[in-house]
Amino acid sequence: MDNTSENKVEHKWGMVIDQDICTGCQACVVACAMENNISFVGEEDAGYGRGMQWIRVERFWEGEYPEVKSTPFQPVLCQQCGKAPCEPVCPVFASVHSEGQQINMQIYNRCVGTRYCANNCPYQVREFNWRDYERPTPLENQLNPNVTVRRKGIMEKCNFCVQRIISGEDLAKSEGRIPEDGEIVTACMQACPTDAIVFGRLDDPESSVSKLAKNGRGVKLLEDLGTEPVVTYLKGGSSYARNG
């Protein structure tokens, strides 16, 4: 990652998630796990709250079938906060703010595993490597060579597929242009069958993500905490006649 002052790329990356068209299919979860070499923790650990999905689809419901009332599906991932609460509390600077991409970075080889960042994240989107999880053959063949494989004791989280951002920008720079809108996609955006997830540059007013973020339905999660998340959720459900 090139962060020197001569080559600083000042782009602000953001995301919009339309909860009205999200079907809860969890293709984003699977794609993210494939792209980012996320470990499979097994049924027991996952049941104990140790699942390592960097994006999770939340919903709440009440009632018995067929009178079930439920909330819209809410994919929650790292909000890449402008004032990230996870950053100042890491004693070893493993969670820092990227000035080039304006996202929150997790530096794997610096992390000593105090887990303060995870406690301080109001969205609870940070995952910890509780063990060295096995990858029985032939699963190791699906590892993405662009992404580090993490060992036990390290914190990890969604980083907006920064490996794709960097390689996309490098490609564009080598061709003497800036990346087009929609050229750099995160794994979750790529996999979403309904295009509920839109990713792009928030600092480009013409990009689809900027335009969608201004939508009247747009809200941010836990906005009053002042964390300045860059993910905007377009509200769904109730007035849009899904479950009443």
Add this chain to the structure above:
Amino acid sequence: MEEMKTLLALFEDIDPAADAVEKLRNMGLSDDQINIVSGIPVTEPMLGRPHQWTNVPRLALGGALAGFLIGLFLAIVTPLSYPIYVGGQPLIPVPPSIVVVFEMTMLGMLISTFLGVFLDSQFPSYKPKEYVPEISDGKIAVFFSCPQEKEKSIISALKFIGAKSVEPAEAQQL
């Protein structure tokens, strides 16, 4: 040339010891020829001794200053040299810097106080020294060096005041 002899007089209590010090002074010994060794701290005014200077407070202050500067270094110079922005906070935030500077100041003060004791008392020192084990049993020992010819008169005077013993002081391995 007068030959100086070092003698040790043991006393049970503060009053006879104080009288003894006065007596020795009357008999012509100067204050730096007299030393008191005791099993509990007996302050100088109790024995009529001159004030004992110590460097420990000055060293403590110096250590506090050194700690303060180290704290400032950690809080201010290190983020400036290797700037990393976190949490939307300024590079050198004031409240955390206060915590760091405070702790390093206290650490500097306390370490230098401790080492000051070592320095001033010349610890550790394992050479043979003049001492008798009765001192740690609460006795007060008055060491003094006097010229050879005064020795007998001083000894009898001290015994009269109430010294338990007046012996030549031998440097022995503690």
Add this chain to the structure above:
Amino acid sequence: MPEMVNSKIKTPDEFSEHLMFDPLPRGVMNDMVMESMQTTSWKFWVVAGFLGIIVLVCLFGAWGYLINEGMGVAGVNRPAYWGIFLVNTVFWIGISHAGTFVSALLRVFKAEFRRPFTRAAELMTTFGLVQAGLSIFMHMGRVWLFYFLAPYPNARGLWPNFHSPLSWDFLAINTYLLASTMYLFLPLIPDLAMARDRSKGWRKILYRTLALGFRGTEGEWTHLRTAMNIFAFAILPVMFSVHTIVSWDFAAAMRPGWSSTIFGPYFVVGALQSGIAAVAMVLVVVRATMKNMKYFIRPEVFDSMGKLMLIISMSWAYFFFNDYLVQWYNGDKFTDILLHFHESGPLGWMWFMMLIFNVVIPWALLWNKKIRRNPTILFTIGLLINVAMYIERYVIVPISLTINRMPFTWRMYKPGVEVWLSLGTLAFFILLYMLASRIVPLVPVWEVQEGQMAHSLRKVGKATVPAVSELE
């Protein structure tokens, strides 16, 4: 003429139940301390051996297992990323505050009853901090990289992040550990000299080395006492700052129930609460098991400790209620849910036990002099207080972490290997203390003699009253 008899007037004889008015020759007291240090029965070695086994298996063995397998064998999960390890850390730092309180705060306030047990309390500080340090290391996911937290020039171009309360912890706890060890050692030097004069063999070599050639000259005493005065005053802000900084590990985070401005003083008072209770417990055991200690540690000590425990329990209740009332009142949805979860959740019984042991029992019993002076009862009350304080930290860490602002993630914490490791740290603490009692003269005899010299009886009118002279 009828005689007016007032039972409250003490006769000079009755004062001799106080240590300060029951002086023995220094040589006799020295003998007593040396004897109690060197007389060891076979029962001691049985207990020490048993504790040693627990330390090997439950501390080092289980820790090796934890490092090898990863944090997964502990009970931490999302959302309770911190669990018993942090509870232990806070608990042991709390215990360690007792020593400083006794040897520094009581010295500054010239509370004479502290004299016989300052060292016994200070040993608790050092060994408690060892356990706290171990617990901190245990909770780290990659503990072999612990040196990343140390501020020193290195080739990585990285210094620790001083924005983080954990970095403040690193500096503060190290400062406190060094300071309290130095403060333990300084008044120990004259007693080491005494031990050197009275031992033979390996002990003589040990004490001769550690006594540094101390004799008791005016210079040595002046330097020592000046230093001890500086330490007594300076270590108090360090003590307050350490537990405050530990509390900021929680208060600086934005979790419901954690981000409370009163955590600083609340934790300091909580530390004193568990610490003083622990000192009382240790003194009861020391007095019952070590020879000659009944001369030095008398019912008056338990009386004063009991009073302290009562007052501190009241302060704790004040701070607890302060924290609780403001959170209850202000209506933040998730804080509300958290408070209900504390009281009526699955572990609500722990919350009630905490209040009963920390408040109801001390307030009901410790006002009574007979109860305070009874070592067994005081030990029990101290034990219950420590159980309650452990529960308090358990409520603050894993139970409070269960409730956060993303209800989808709420999940209970179930301790795993931490239970063994906690047992290991407790056994290690007791073992270290027991071994130290064989090597370190437990009573600062020179301070006791100094105190006895300063205390005298005066007649004021018809009453005989105690008088304390300022010999310093």
